Amino acid sequence: MTGTETRSLTVPATLEHLEALTGMVTGFMREQGFPEKTVFEMDLAVDEACTNVIRYAYAPGEGEMTVECTVSSTCARVCITDSGHPFDPLAVKAPDLTGGVEERPIGGLGVHLIRSLMDMVTYEYAAGKNILCMTKSREGVPSGSESDHL
Numbered sequence: 001m002t003g004t005e006t007r008s009l010t011v012p013a014t015l016e017h018l019e020a021l022t023g024m025v026t027g028f029m030r031e032q033g034f035p036e037k038t039v040f041e042m043d044l045a046v047d048e049a050c051t052n053v054i055r056y057a058y059a060p061g062e063g064e065m066t067v068e069c070t071v072s073s074t075c076a077r078v079c080i081t082d083s084g085h086p087f088d089p090l091a092v093k094a095p096d097l098t099g100g101v102e103e104r105p106i107g108g109l110g111v112h113l114i115r116s117l118m119d120m121v122t123y124e125y126a127a128g129k130n131i132l133c134m135t136k137s138r139e140g141v142p143s144g145s146e147s148d149h150l
Contacts, residue, residue: 010066042078044136058085065080073137076136081130
């Protein structure tokens with residue numbers, strides 16, 4: 001592969017559309033020959049980030065979101081954009097994982113999961129939009145080799 005290729009999908013921000021968004025990303029990454037482990041990790045991160053938009057960005061049934069996946073020979077980057085309430089997931093405090101599962105509150109691990117799975121995660125609020133971008137290198141390709149160019 002030379003250069004980059006991009007696909008995007010804009011849908012209402014509802015759980016009914018979640019599978020279409022994750023399917024677009026995983027299908028595109030598979031078409032581009034990404035290893036299954038990398039596809040799986042991106043799928044988890046996209047599912048979690050999109051679910052957060054669906055649950056918290058808008059009142060139920062309002063608003064839409066766009067998922068854009070850009071791939072290169074070395075990495076994939078997914079940017080999720082919505083016009084909901086401003087929310088910087090990177091400002092969320094890391095969860096306390098020292099206690100047993102029964103001692104921890106339910107929820108609150110999604111952003112931690114995204115950070116753990118991705119090589120790079122960025123957020124910005126610009127022109128009334130939340131933009132969360134997640135980058136994952138192809139397995140076996142050093143991080144940072146081309147991801148700065150996506």
